[in-house]
Amino acid sequence: MSVRITDIREVTKPIASPIRNAYIDFSKMTCSLVAVVTDVVRDGKPVVGYGFNSNGRYGQGGLIRERFRDRVLDAPPGTLLDDEGTNLDPDRVWNAMMANEKPGGHGERSVAVGTIDMAIWDATAKIANKPLFRLLAEREDRTANPRVFVYAAGGYYYPGKDTDLLRAEMRSYLDRGYSVVKMKIGGASLDEDQKRIEAVLHEIDGEAQLAVDANGRFDLETAIAYAKMLRNYPLFWYEEAGDPLDYQLQAALAEFYPGPMATGENLFSHQDARNLLRHGGMRPDRDWLQFDPALAYGLCEFQRTLAVLTTHGWSAARCIPHGGHQMALNIAAGLGLGGNESYPDLFQPYGGFPDGVRVEAGRVTLPDFPGIGFEGKENLYREMAALSA
Ligand SMILES: O=C([O-])CC(=O)C(=O)O
Numbered sequence: 001m002s003v004r005i006t007d008i009r010e011v012t013k014p015i016a017s018p019i020r021n022a023y024i025d026f027s028k029m030t031c032s033l034v035a036v037v038t039d040v041v042r043d044g045k046p047v048v049g050y051g052f053n054s055n056g057r058y059g060q061g062g063l064i065r066e067r068f069r070d071r072v073l074d075a076p077p078g079t080l081l082d083d084e085g086t087n088l089d090p091d092r093v094w095n096a097m098m099a100n101e102k103p104g105g106h107g108e109r110s111v112a113v114g115t116i117d118m119a120i121w122d123a124t125a126k127i128a129n130k131p132l133f134r135l136l137a138e139r140e141d142r143t144a145n146p147r148v149f150v151y152a153a154g155g156y157y158y159p160g161k162d163t164d165l166l167r168a169e170m171r172s173y174l175d176r177g178y179s180v181v182k183m184k185i186g187g188a189s190l191d192e193d194q195k196r197i198e199a200v201l202h203e204i205d206g207e208a209q210l211a212v213d214a215n216g217r218f219d220l221e222t223a224i225a226y227a228k229m230l231r232n233y234p235l236f237w238y239e240e241a242g243d244p245l246d247y248q249l250q251a252a253l254a255e256f257y258p259g260p261m262a263t264g265e266n267l268f269s270h271q272d273a274r275n276l277l278r279h280g281g282m283r284p285d286r287d288w289l290q291f292d293p294a295l296a297y298g299l300c301e302f303q304r305t306l307a308v309l310t311t312h313g314w315s316a317a318r319c320i321p322h323g324g325h326q327m328a329l330n331i332a333a334g335l336g337l338g339g340n341e342s343y344p345d346l347f348q349p350y351g352g353f354p355d356g357v358r359v360e361a362g363r364v365t366l367p368d369f370p371g372i373g374f375e376g377k378e379n380l381y382r383e384m385a386a387l388s389a
């Protein structure tokens with residue numbers, strides 16, 4: 001059986017919405033959708049892997065089309081295959097993409113590579129005719145656990161949104177089976193945010209837990225002022241207080257915040273993750289790591305990040321990736337992460353679960369689709385199929 005990548009296609013799609021966090025609005029947000037076409041034929045059709053990047057970093061069509069696509073297509077096909085020559089080897093494809101790239105300064109090439117990497121893993125699992133989460137578990141000699149914790153991320157700022165609407169939003173997440181909800185902070189004054197938090201805590205009234213996300217907005221003084229307010233509430237976590245690369249701020253914050261902290265969605269390499277663990281004061285017994293493989297060079301790199309965690313005494317179970325995509329759901333189910341983010345009302349059709357999958361007691365159960373499972377989500381698959389037609 002020959003296995004050859006015959007084409008890589010990219011289209012940049014809008015995922016705009018009127019929401020705002022403490023740092024950006026999403027009025028012009030886009031993402032890249034990628035199709036990796038192979039010459040493997042299943043049911044009379046070529047196997048195609050799909051990928052997209054998650055919200056927050058915009059589409060990367062320029063980098064994908066001008067650099068990374070051609071490196072894969074120009075590589076001698078045999079150099080991209082596993083030892084048996086019967087399937088793609090995602091790590092070898094990754095190495096081909098990263099030829100002639102200097103280390104450091106990861107910028108947004110990590111998003112371009114992460115998007116293609118997702119499609120490569122989707123194709124690889126489809127060629128193996130297995131769900132990606134089962135393929136990953138087998139590769140690591142583990143048992144997959146298709147039941148994955150997910151939390152509902154939302155609670156954004158948008159025009160006219162008062163605490164009643166915020167409460168109604170959070171109530172709707174509880175009604176849909178979530179046991180942890182997340183809201184934005186840092187886009188209003190501390191006093192106003194405190195009122196918003198108290199309103200939500202009143203609404204969820206012990207039925208669920210609340211996490212808060214400052215999106216890297218605070219300087220040290222403000223981060224500590226918020227910590228002193230937030231530590232009076234039983235929060236699930238206090239996320240991304242300061243600049244993602246300011247490890248000293250994160251470490252200083254730990255002195256003032258005994259509850260769980262979370263960060264990492266804007267760290268895009270295993271080297272940056274390592275610096276966070278070395279210097280960020282993060283505590284492996286309670287804190288959470290949110291590295292998002294779709295933004296951070298993909299699963300090939302995420303595996304190196306997991307190795308860094310192990311070296312530093314962390315468990316993969318402390319990872320709950322940012323992004324709300326099925327790729328991270330598969331990694332969670334296959335490699336034992338602590339769960340995954342989900343945006344019940346945002347960034348559609350890219351985020352979410354296969355049709356018919358319901359959240360029950362804060363968990364979803366992944367069905368057994370070959371690959372990542374995109375074919376099980378009709379509105380998403382329609383966009384994907386249009387790209388590979
Ligand atoms: O608002 C955003 O940029 C998304 C985000 O931080 C999150 O989901 O944690």
Ligand SMILES: [Mg+2]
Pocket residue numbers: 213215239240265322
């Ligand atoms: Mg966040």
